[in-house]
Amino acid sequence: MSISRLSVSNLRNLRSVNLEFATDINLFIGKNGSGKTSLLESIYLLGLARSFRSTKLKPIINSQSQECTVFAELSVGRNRKLPLGLKRSLSGELMIRYAGEKVRTVAQLAQLLPIQVINPDTFQLLEGGPKLRRQFLDWGVFHVEHLYMEHWRQAQKCIKHRNSLLRRDKISPTELKVWSESLANLASKIDQQRQLYIDQFVPVFNEIVSQLIDLPDLSLSYYSGWDKKVELLDLLTSNFDKEQNQHRTLYGPHRADLKVKVDGLPADEILSRGQLKLVTAALKIAQGFLFNKFTNQQSIYLIDDIAAELDNEKKNKLCQLIEAMNCQAFITCVEESSLDYEWHETKDVKMFHVEHGQIKPVDRADKG
Numbered sequence: 001m002s003i004s005r006l007s008v009s010n011l012r013n014l015r016s017v018n019l020e021f022a023t024d025i026n027l028f029i030g031k032n033g034s035g036k037t038s039l040l041e042s043i044y045l046l047g048l049a050r051s052f053r054s055t056k057l058k059p060i061i062n063s064q065s066q067e068c069t070v071f072a073e074l075s076v077g078r079n080r081k082l083p084l085g086l087k088r089s090l091s092g093e094l095m096i097r098y099a100g101e102k103v104r105t106v107a108q109l110a111q112l113l114p115i116q117v118i119n120p121d122t123f124q125l126l127e128g129g130p131k132l133r134r135q136f137l138d139w140g141v142f143h144v145e146h147l148y149m150e151h152w153r154q155a156q157k158c159i160k161h162r163n164s165l166l167r168r169d170k171i172s173p174t175e176l177k178v179w180s181e182s183l184a185n186l187a188s189k190i191d192q193q194r195q196l197y198i199d200q201f202v203p204v205f206n207e208i209v210s211q212l213i214d215l216p217d218l219s220l221s222y223y224s225g226w227d228k229k230v231e232l233l234d235l236l237t238s239n240f241d242k243e244q245n246q247h248r249t250l251y252g253p254h255r256a257d258l259k260v261k262v263d264g265l266p267a268d269e270i271l272s273r274g275q276l277k278l279v280t281a282a283l284k285i286a287q288g289f290l291f292n293k294f295t296n297q298q299s300i301y302l303i304d305d306i307a308a309e310l311d312n313e314k315k316n317k318l319c320q321l322i323e324a325m326n327c328q329a330f331i332t333c334v335e336e337s338s339l340d341y342e343w344h345e346t347k348d349v350k351m352f353h354v355e356h357g358q359i360k361p362v363d364r365a366d367k368g
């Protein structure tokens with residue numbers, strides 16, 4: 001699956017943009033503030049119904065407009081083109097249609113247009129809290145095991161109920177037990193699905209990271225959210241007083257994490273900015289490889305400011321890996337000279353110039 005055409009209107013400074021894309025690599029060159037990230041944001045919005053930059057609607061919609069729209073023509077299989085469109089209004093209205101039908105859930109959308117982002121915020125995957133790493137893990141498991149999201153949704157409901165009971169002055173032990181048992185039951189399924197995914201993920205990640213950077217002492221491990229030597233239900237029962245004091249569920253799949261370490265220390269405390277970028281890129285690329293292996297589909301890669309933090313050699317290695325994925329990629333850069341990588345001649349590559357919210361294709365033969 002790839003995006004063959006895209007029309008964007010009134011998204012940030014992109015008032016009216018109509019583009020035809022290459023099936024493989026799409027390069028966007030432009031000065032700061034020209035609209036490159038906004039273009040990537042429009043594709044992300046189409047795949048996830050939200051932005052990667054802002055949780056609020058107002059900044060995304062052009063300041064002189066009431067709504068923004070993104071419309072794409074998706075190439076699905078041989079010669080099959082299907083339309084996917086999204087409209088967001090300042091009033092909060094969200095409308096998404098695919099092939100003439102309403103899309104009702106974000107999960108449905110995520111399956112239509114699987115997207116991976118590599119941008120300066122991706123550092124947060126290593127520097128930020130465990131929530132982002134859990135989301136990363138969830139993306140991977142969800143695309144392999146579709147029941148997973150339902151288990152996870154039910155587990156979150158149990159945790160919500162337990163937490164609300166734990167906030168009460170008088171707690172009904174029978175009521176708490178019901179939710180603890182349900183949580184323990186779901187947690188074991190979620191944990192098993194996550195563990196299965198990680199077992200397959202780690203060797204792929206190790207292989208990819210070794211192609212990008214020489215870090216023999218780098219390790220990635222999965223923590224389930226509780227000490228698995230003990231049954232979760234026993235742990236919840238024996239820690240009742242502690243949970244009551246803190247008014248929340250202290251053990252379970254909502255406390256899971258991925259630990260990336262170098263020489264036994266958290267990677268974000270040891271690695272340079274460039275090294276962190278390469279490790280996070282390796283995580284995202286490994287996820288794309290596994291996604292392809294399990295589903296026979298490709299995710300779309302949005303790579304913002306590819307050259308930032310990287311020397312030329314590392315940036316070229318990253319390009320090489322993206323090329324090897326056979327996915328459709330949208331890559332931005334400030335300086336055209338930073339994207340001097342020689343893409344393989346079999347690749348369909350297009351370059352676009354971005355200026356003041358206008359995006360125009362550039363003839364690569366005349367790019368100098």
Ligand SMILES: Nc1ncnc2c1ncn2[C@@H]1O[C@H](COP(=O)(O)OP(=O)(O)OP(=O)(O)O)[C@@H](O)[C@H]1O
Pocket residue numbers: 011012013014030031032033034035036037038039058059060061062063064334354
């Ligand atoms: N709601 C909005 N309405 C109108 N213009 C906006 C809105 N939000 C942001 N902008 C402007 O849109 C432009 C788009 O910025 P964008 O982040 O896409 O640029 P960029 O090319 O990625 O820049 P950089 O290289 O600095 O990352 C900026 O000039 C910004 O001021």
